[in-house]
Amino acid sequence: MRKILVLSIVALCAVIYPGHAKAVDITTDQLIELCRLDNATARDKCMHYMNAFFDSLQADEAYFGKECRTDYFKAKDIPPIIDWLDQAENIKPEGRKTVDASFALMIYMLKASEARVPCREAYGWLPFSALVERCGNDIGQGSPCKFYTTAAIELAKWRRSMAKKTDDAPLWCEKDGQGNLKELTYMPDETLVDLMKTYLAINPGLRALPAAAVLMNAMDSNYSCQKNDSEEKGSSGVEYRHEYDGEVSGFFVTKGGEGNLHTYREDDALKFKLDYNGINGHTCEVGGIIKDGISQPFADSKQAAVDPKCFIAFNWYDGRLAMFDLKQGEESSCHDYCGARAWFADDYFPVNDICRPENIYKKIEEATALKSEEEMSFAKDNLIPVLEQCDKTLTRYARWDLRRLIALAQYHNNDKKSCRAMFNQDDIRLIKMADDEILEEYSYAPADAISIQDAVQQMRVVYGLCED
Secondary structure, eight states, rough: HHHHHHHHHHHHHHHTTTTTTSSSSHHHHHHHHHOOOOSSSHHHHHHHHHHHHEEEHHTTOTTTTOOBBBBOGGGGHHHHHHHTTHHHTTTOOHHHHSHHHHHHHHHHHHHOOTTTOOGGGOOOBBHHHHHHHHHHOSSSSSSSSHHHHHHHHHHHHHHHHHHHHHOOOOOOOEOOOTSOOOOOOOOHHHHHHHHHHHHHHHHHHGGTTTTHHHHHHHHHHHHHHSSSSOOBBBBTSBOOOOOOOOOEEEEEEEEEEOEEEEEETTTEEEEEEEEEEEEGGEEEEEEEEBBBTOOOBBBSSOOBBBBBOOOEEEEETTTEEEEESOOOOOOOGGGGGBBBTOOOEEEEEEEGGSHHHHHHHHHHHHHSSSSSEEEEEEEIIIIOOOHSSGGOOOOOHHHHHHHHHHHHHHTTOOOOHHHHHHHOHHHHHHHHHHHHHHHHHHHHHHHHHHHHHHHHHHHHHHHHHHHH
16 A cells, blocks of 8 residues: 555656646645744644644544554644655755645655654544634634645545546536536635534534544535445545444443443433543543533532533444543643543443453452352353453453463363463463562552552462462
8 A cells, every 4th residue: 555655656746846837725835934933823723734634644544554653643743744844855945835735744654754643543633523613713814724624625635636546536526507517626615614514513423523534524425526426435535434323322341441431321311431440540530421422521429510621522433432532631621530640531342241340350259259169160151251252351350360260160170281271371471470570560550560469479379270
């Protein structure tokens, strides 16, 4: 895929580099100048342009054949990019006067070794609802909204051109007086704002998704160049799905079991409760009402008021429910619901009754109280199914307890080989470590280190029985 992109860019560079006659909205030189101005207004416009570029790529998981970055795009990431664009060996000075800024950023993504697109699960994008609000307030030529929408549309054009190996095919179309499709060459600002508002009203569940991607979906849905085109696809040609319908309820657990989320209907509202266990005993506790995929959590236990500064988004995609802080900055109070080393923003996977944490620990407690002759039957019916079905969402402590108890049952069943096989290589590595080595390995979290040491000691006893 990356080779195709490189060849396409080389071919396009031959056309536009330099002296390309095609009109552009923002040239590379203009973006460089804007992003280097030392005032808040310019920084805001620059950030909106950059956000649209990275939001689009992040939404489509277009990583250019590289590892994606696990954190979201920030203002501090901009200066190194601008410095790269301003170097003659990267883009010729005469080319910067005419080359679209979005195209120059595509060159940067391909050529700069340090260039990375945020992973899809890193979030941090501008939500579509926020873009609609900002554009509704001001979509003038110099507005942040204009910079964001311009970047999103420019990038869509280049990605479509590269996919089709030509820039002749129209990106969007409208009907002429006879009902025939023709290229959409101009859209008044007011029409674009109305389009976004209408699309949000029809699809409220999309409000928390990346604005650039949803904007392209809105354009494709209303100005497709395909007759009877009912599919909703991004302008890159990659289908962009959003499945949240406001009624995703049930029990959800993070990979590794740190977070437990319960969504449920009560008093004609969809509510949620969340408990998250972070590092070293730090936790999160938060709950509230979910409306159109957004929640302002309850500010107190009486549930009489909501937090005016915390907006939590819920996004259902690829069989999981993602939670994240919409504001993600100094304006947000969402961190107030968590300890210093805990944070609830994560992917939560739906679990059935057997994999709910409280049911798992109930089984572990029951197994601990059994007589040795009862263990094997109980393990087959209760513990082994949990280990097999719930592996993704088990905490390490639950996994260790299950393996230890199953191994003990196998030992009492005179099956030492199966007993030993219950412990994987990482378990055995910990078992053979001295206690002080375990404490040293987990010294970054002293409270966790003690709990891990206790769990390993229990496994060590059973593993010793299996080896005898």
